[in-house]
Amino acid sequence: xxxxxxDLLITARATPRPIDENQIVSAWEFANLAHTSQLRKSGEPFxxxxxxxxxxxxxxxxDTTTIIAGLLHDTIEDGGATRDDIVxxxxxxxxxIVDGVTNITQIRLTGSREEQFVENLRKMLxxxxxxxxxxxxxxxxxxxNLETLAYLTGEKQQENARETLDIYAPLAERLGMGHIKSQMxxxxxxxxxxxxxxxxxxxxxxxxxxxxxxxxxxxxxxxQIVIPDLPSAKIFIRQKxxxxxxxxxxxxEIDGDLSKVHDLFAARVxxxxxxxxxxxxxxxxxxxxxxxxxxxxxxxxxxxxNGYQSLHTKVFGPEGRIVELQIRTFAMNTQAEMGVAAHxxxxxxKDSGASDRILESGxxxxxxxxxxxxxxxxxxxxxxxxxxxxKTLKFDALQHRLLVFxxxxxxxxxxxxxxPVDFAYAxxxxxxxxxxxxxxxxxxxxxxxxxxNGDVVEMLVNRKRKLPNSDWLNFxxxxxxxxxxxxxxxx
Ligand code: MN
Numbered sequence: 001x002x003x004x005x006x007d008l009l010i011t012a013r014a015t016p017r018p019i020d021e022n023q024i025v026s027a028w029e030f031a032n033l034a035h036t037s038q039l040r041k042s043g044e045p046f047x048x049x050x051x052x053x054x055x056x057x058x059x060x061x062x063d064t065t066t067i068i069a070g071l072l073h074d075t076i077e078d079g080g081a082t083r084d085d086i087v088x089x090x091x092x093x094x095x096x097i098v099d100g101v102t103n104i105t106q107i108r109l110t111g112s113r114e115e116q117f118v119e120n121l122r123k124m125l126x127x128x129x130x131x132x133x134x135x136x137x138x139x140x141x142x143x144x145n146l147e148t149l150a151y152l153t154g155e156k157q158q159e160n161a162r163e164t165l166d167i168y169a170p171l172a173e174r175l176g177m178g179h180i181k182s183q184m185x186x187x188x189x190x191x192x193x194x195x196x197x198x199x200x201x202x203x204x205x206x207x208x209x210x211x212x213x214x215x216x217x218x219x220x221x222x223x224q225i226v227i228p229d230l231p232s233a234k235i236f237i238r239q240k241x242x243x244x245x246x247x248x249x250x251x252x253e254i255d256g257d258l259s260k261v262h263d264l265f266a267a268r269v270x271x272x273x274x275x276x277x278x279x280x281x282x283x284x285x286x287x288x289x290x291x292x293x294x295x296x297x298x299x300x301x302x303x304x305x306n307g308y309q310s311l312h313t314k315v316f317g318p319e320g321r322i323v324e325l326q327i328r329t330f331a332m333n334t335q336a337e338m339g340v341a342a343h344x345x346x347x348x349x350k351d352s353g354a355s356d357r358i359l360e361s362g363x364x365x366x367x368x369x370x371x372x373x374x375x376x377x378x379x380x381x382x383x384x385x386x387x388x389x390x391k392t393l394k395f396d397a398l399q400h401r402l403l404v405f406x407x408x409x410x411x412x413x414x415x416x417x418x419x420p421v422d423f424a425y426a427x428x429x430x431x432x433x434x435x436x437x438x439x440x441x442x443x444x445x446x447x448x449x450x451x452x453n454g455d456v457v458e459m460l461v462n463r464k465r466k467l468p469n470s471d472w473l474n475f476x477x478x479x480x481x482x483x484x485x486x487x488x489x490x491x
Contacts, residue, residue, distance in 0.1 A: 002028075004051040011058040012067060020064045023090070024054075027068040030089060034072075034079030041151040049144060050074055056140040060180075060338060066133045069097035073137055077102045100134030101141065103127045121167075126403065129411040135171070139180055142168055146187035161191035176306040176339025185243035193246070200246055207258055208239070215265055217318055225287050226269060226280055233280065234270045234330075262314060263324040270330050274300055277311050280327045288315035291322055300328075308336055405456045414451065417477045421447050423457045425481035432484055433468045434461040448475040 005028050012019045031050050038046035054070035068090055075081035076098060086095045107124045128135045142164060149157050164184050172181035190197040215237045222235050240248075240263055254260045269280050277300060290296060290313055297312040310328040317323035328336070402414045404423060412426050420438030424431045437460035438445055451457065468485045476482055 002032075002047075002051075004048055004055070008051055008055050008058060008067075011055050012064075015058060015061045017061070017063065019067070023064055024067055024071070027071040027090060028054075030081070030085075031071045031075050031079070034075040034081040036080070038079065040148065042148055043151075046074075046078070049148075052144045052147075053137070053140045056143060057137065060136070060140070062133070062136065065093055066097070066137060069094050069101070069133065070137050070140060072098050073101045073141060077105065097131055097133050097137060100127045100131055101137050104134065104138055105141075122403070126411060126413055129403070135175070139168060139172060139177070139184070143180075143183060143187065146184065149187075149191060157191045161188035164188040165192055172339070174306060176308060176335065177337070178308070178339070179337035180339075182241040182244065186241055189243040189246065196246065197242075200242065200249075203258060204242075204245075207264060211239070211265055214318070214321070218265075218267060218323065221287075221318060222267060222269070222284075225283050229283060230271055230276055230280065232272060233276070236268045236270070237265055238268070240264050240266065262322040266324045266326060268326045268328070268333075270328060270333050272329060274329065277327045277329060281311055281313060284313065284315060284325060284327075288317055288323070290315050294322075300332075306339070310336065402451055402453045402455075404451050404454070407456060407458045415477055418451050419448050419475055419477070420445065420451070420457055420459065421472050421476050422478040422481045423451065424459050425476075425478065425484055427459070429480070429484050431459065431461065432481065433488060434463060434465045435468075436460050436462050436465070447472065 005025070008028070009021060009024065012021070012024060028047075028051065032047045035046040035050075040046055040049055050071045050073060053073065054067050057067050057070045072081070072086060072090070072094065075086070076083060083095055083099070086098060104124050104127050107127075128138075142160075145160060146164060149160060152160070165188050169181050169184045169188070172178075172184060219235060219237055226233050226235065240261070245261065245264070248254060248261060249256050249258070258264070269284075271277060271280060281296070294314040299308055299310050299312065303309045309332045310326050313325050313327070314322055315325065402416055402418060404412050404414060404418075406412070406427065412423060414422055414426060420440070421432065421435060423438075424435050435447065438447060438449065439458040439460065440449060440451065440455050442456075442458075468488050470485070470489050472485050473482065473489075476485065
């Protein structure tokens with residue numbers, strides 16, 4: 001057996017849920033056939049790329065469907081397969097994820113003409129909003145492409161690395177995928193800022209040498225303080241990611257001075273319950289004095305907007321040096337590293353595989369889907385506000401289109417000025433005539449209400465009604481609604 005394929009199976013077997021090994025092997029064979037005699041720029045067989053992507057997905061504890069989509073993600077665009085082949089062999093769900101990945105890969109954001117940027121961003125969001133797994137596969141794909149970026153031309157390197165820092169890393173952050181965000185940033189950093197990267201690496205060296213000894217000592221002390229009371233706690237000390245260090249050094253209060261960075265190494269204590277988090281905080285503060293004014297942040301009581309939860313404290317550690325500590329539960333830690341993907345892992349484990357369908361069809365997971373789709377929206381707004389060149393745009397492409405949601409989190413793309421009636425006809429033409437009222441974001445509104453970007457629209461209907469109201473023609477804006485209403489009224 002191919003060694004990478006057996007690596008994939010070993011990784012997938014270690015995930016906390018049942019997987020379908022036969023399906024994974026047959027998807028690998030399908031992809032291998034589709035990419036016959038193709039090579040990557042590195043000279044490796046092409047199949048190594050989708051296999052590495054699938055291994056990453058398995059490491060992130062994703063389900064068989066997502067792993068298979070990872071294996072097949074380039075078979076249509078770069079290989080010899082057709083969509084029909086995929087549907088026949090692996091089903092519509094896999095085909096849809098592959099479609100989504102192909103679509104967002106074709107949408108180039110960095111380097112696109114300014115007026116196209118917002119429009120492309122919107123298209124990308126629409127694809128991603130339909131199935132979260134599209135984003136996750138895309139990020140696994142991006143990570144492997146960054147790892148093999150050395151083989152591409154300088155121009156391609158720049159384009160990929162920049163797009164990662166501009167779009168994919170902030171998106172991962174917005175979705176709460178802290179671990180994935182840092183991984184992408186650290187891979188892109190040397191390509192976007194080669195000089196800065198080299199000099200930071202150099203000036204960091206002496207700090208790391210001293211740091212190593214210090215970390216050992218700190219680990220020993222923390223173990224002595226925490227473990228007697230909480231034997232199941234786990235202590236980790238890690239070095240700050242290099243790109244986030246680079247960003248921090250640019251802050252005015254730090255002004256490039258590495259000795260002012262207190263979290264070059266940060267300690268993390270993981271425990272089972274919320275109450276134990278506060279217990280650990282107490283134990284640590286009784287041994288190491290907290291630094292005045294820098295203080296304690298309680299993101300357990302008040303989570304960050306992306307859902308991040310943890311206690312943070314800065315204390316005077318051994319030798320009087322300031323040490324930053326993060327205290328959280330194991331579940332909060334998975335959430336902090338994997339964000340929305342973590343939710344996917346948990347729910348799938350609990351419902352033993354049935355959750356994908358529940359998630360897609362609304363049901364109990366609707367709130368979760370709606371949550372992350374809304375986070376996508378907020379992020380889209382942020383990126384538009386922050387981007388200098390977008391500020392200079394005279395028009396805003398998004399003003400002409402709206403993204404609105406059903407209570408289940410399904411996303412609909414409507415022209416600006418659209419009303420709940422337009423929404424109903426966009427959902428299904430049979431729904432239109434049955435409308436009796438509408439709620440937007442939980443509040444009753446009139447049927448001629450103008451929807452806003454990000455609104456959640458719920459229709460109130462009477463199943464017995466068969467005819468639309470002719471007044472509606474006075475305010476609907478979509479052709480579908482107009483045509484359908486006119487047709488029914490005539491007959
Ligand atoms: Mn790819």
